[in-house]
Amino acid sequence: MAYELYYWDGLQGRGEFVRLALEDAGADYIDVARGAKKDGQGTGAMMKIIESESEPHIPFAPPFLRDGELIVPQVANILFYLGPKLGLSPKDEKLRYVANGLQLTIADMVAEVHDTHHPLASDLYYEDQKDAAKTRAKDFIDNRIPKFIGYFERVLKQNPHGSRHMVGDQITYVDLSIFQLVEGLHYAFPRATRTFAKQYPHVQALHDAVLDRPNIAAYVDSERRIPFNESGIFRHYPELDQDA
Structure with missing residues (x-):
């Protein structure tokens, strides 16, 4: 089934x-x-x-x-x-809990991305909380992106199996989620992330490696992949974007 x-x-x-x-x-x-x-x-x-x-x-x-x-x-x-x-989980059972912890941290960051455009209430329109969103987005760019992505950069650098994967020595769902997180940040905050590759080379390299995977490349180019838009979590509002 x-x-x-x-x-x-x-x-x-x-x-x-x-x-x-x-x-x-x-x-x-x-x-x-x-x-x-x-x-x-x-x-x-x-x-x-x-x-x-x-x-x-x-x-x-x-x-x-x-x-x-x-x-x-x-x-x-x-x-x-x-x-x-x-086949997207570490073979070592203990490392599966490490992977789960990383995925939960990704989820924390995704929630904060959402709050950049809806900082007051999810049921209010963005236009009803735009001033608060500007304040929240500035803090997110200045402090939270470096906090989270800096952490993921260190995880990659300190992986005893090498910096190609977030955990273990083979592809896991965490690597795929890092790809999506980076894609979303580039879409929502193009100005803030334009030096992303220089600041976080291991994270950007992982993103690029995932995009090179045949099934992911085919999916991204297909109609099954819904484009980013201003109804999702990652939204591009130019007034919320700024240089990091």
């Missing part, structure tokens, strides 16, 4: 971190919300699970993954589950 991925249609968002793992592994999966209602898919099918009064393990919100009768919510949790099945 194909994996069923549930996430909002029309944006990459947090679902993209899961899509990249599925695409890299060449896994058979259905992006349910993007399917047709007549086929039992679409956003309605996703909301039916979330709002179910009989499902024993309902997810709080997308993304979540269905594998047979099992529903797995939350990006890091999904990838922790899929990693061994897709």
